[in-house]
Amino acid sequence: MTAVACLRVDVSGHGDLMPLPTLEQLVHKFASAYLETRWSWPRRFAPLTDVSFLLTDPRSDELDLAELRRLSDELQRHLFGTAEEGEVALLVFEGTHAAVTAFAALDSRQVVEALADPSLLPAGGRLTRILPECRGGGDGSAEPTPDAEKGAEWRPAPSLKRQLLEPLPPPPPAWEGVQGVYFIPRGVFYGDVVMYVPQNARTHLCVVDGAEHMPKEPSAFDADCVRIAARLLSERAKGSLIFVPISFTSLARPSLRDAYVALLAELPVERRSELAATIYDVPRDPAFTGLRQARALLEPHFGTIDLRVSDPGFEIEKLPPESVNSVTLVLPEGDDHVRLAALRRFADHLVHYKQRRIWPGVTNVRRRAEVEAAARLRVPFVTGPGVCTPVPAPVGGRSLPPERLPMSLSGWMHVRDRSLAS
Structure with a gap:
């Protein structure tokens, strides 16, 4: 199996330190450089928007969440240092091609609303939220659902398995x-x-x-x-x-x-x-x-x-x-x-x-x-x-x-x- 997911950098908690478009450009530049050097072949990535990327790992049926948490940690330090104002979270969304695309297209306001109400997430996908270790309590764990009782498909996935509508020949378009x-x-x-x-x-x-x-x-x-x-x-x-x-x-x-x-x-x-x-x-x-x-x-x-x-x-x-x-x-x-x-x-x-x-x-x-x-x-x-x-x-x-x-x-x-x- 090949692990496939949309990685989105959530900077909705940036504390109004700078205009959002400026911040998103910084995120894109730093995250692209990080993935270019750390997300090594045969794993692949492709930018979808300034703050979202498609990630694939053909060697595993789940993404390395610990490695992605290091990206969250480095983004946190790079953008905000050790200050208390800002917070970077990574949103890892897996699902059908249509669901992944719809998730990547959500604007910042819609992301905030979906985090508060997981029923607003695109149908056919699952979401895991990763906080930086330096801000998330230090135990290195992914944040659990804030509202599991609603039955929304927000949960830490034990295995991020590929769920595209149909298999594509290698290497597939991103x-x-x-x-x-x-x-x-x-x-x-x-x-x-x-x-x-x-x-x-x-x-x-x-x-x-x-x-x-x-x-x-x-x-x-x-x-x-x-x-x-x-x-x-x-x-x-x-x-x-x-x-x-x-x-x-x-x-x-x-x-x-x-x-x-x-x-x-x-x-x-x-x-x-x-x-x-x-x-x-x-x-x-x-x-x-x-x-x-x-x-x-x-x-x-x-x-x-x-x-x-x-x-x-x-x-x-x-x-x-x-x-x-x-x-x-x-x-x-x-x-x-x-x-x-x-x-x-x-x-x-x-x-x-x-x-x-x-x-x-x-x-x-x-x-x-x-x-x-x-x-x-x-x-x-x-x-x-x-x-x-x-x-x-x-x-x-x-x-x-x-x-x-x-x-x-x-x-x-x-x-x-x-x-x-x-």
Whole structure:
């Protein structure tokens, strides 16, 4: 068994010694450095927020709470010395992927409320609270539940066993999520693009946030995205489109084609209408033979096919009508002038998109001005960090006025809680 948990640093008892964002940045810097040197391989960690980390230990079915208590002790001394004002506690939460993600997304106020009322903890998880030895009585024990009579799932766990919904191939992504595809004319999220954070990575991998987030090993990235998409489908009855990244270059390599055939077989054929293949690294003038081969491989598994291109002068005129469902421009790196000029040049060809009944879109959108420009130029679909940051579950089907973009993790939590309440 592999021990898996979310470690969250609780500084709610900091005594107002400094602004909370400043304190959280210090916590992130110190805790990351500590885990980098102490949480050694084959154990792994990945940051989820400034104050929370995903920890795994494949050699054991329980985390070393004594070692984590040393982190609590060192954080206490580093941030507050031996003063009486502040207190650092570590919250170790184990559960399903959704529960762990929801716990990491709680803000400081919600954490305080959950500590007072454990019934507010995300369902499907368990929580252990660790105080520094220098502040917790010196016996080195984890703090027991403050209100066990309520029957909440707050208790020191004798064994922190992995309880993810389904096993993932090693090494699994540290965090799985999506980023919404927004349809400007109706102010609604049309679907979601799969993304994830690799183990021990500094940032996430995706095809909507620009060059620094693109995968260095496309075939491995595609494989993980296919498995994430299959999991998302298994967790819902029916929903909006899930866009799965697929590398054009990899599909064009005969040596990889059989591997992709086996990989795509993991997707349920009966859910084909809910799946879209978003083909990235497409050249300016893709050979028709290569595009036809890609479609033949993908169409049995995907009801929608999208091409992602980096050239605003992509020769859409050479594509046959309805040969794909959409073409999405990746905005280039550079200043506002360069990016908006690329968007305008792309929009100059919209008449050809309309003639071929192919939808245009734009991705790597980072600023509100770019959303507004896309609306003004009649480019209907937008994605990117200025539209939707990584969130743990699909947002497709949800309405949001353009002026309230981007959808963020906190916004996703607010909408989810409102939906549950209704």
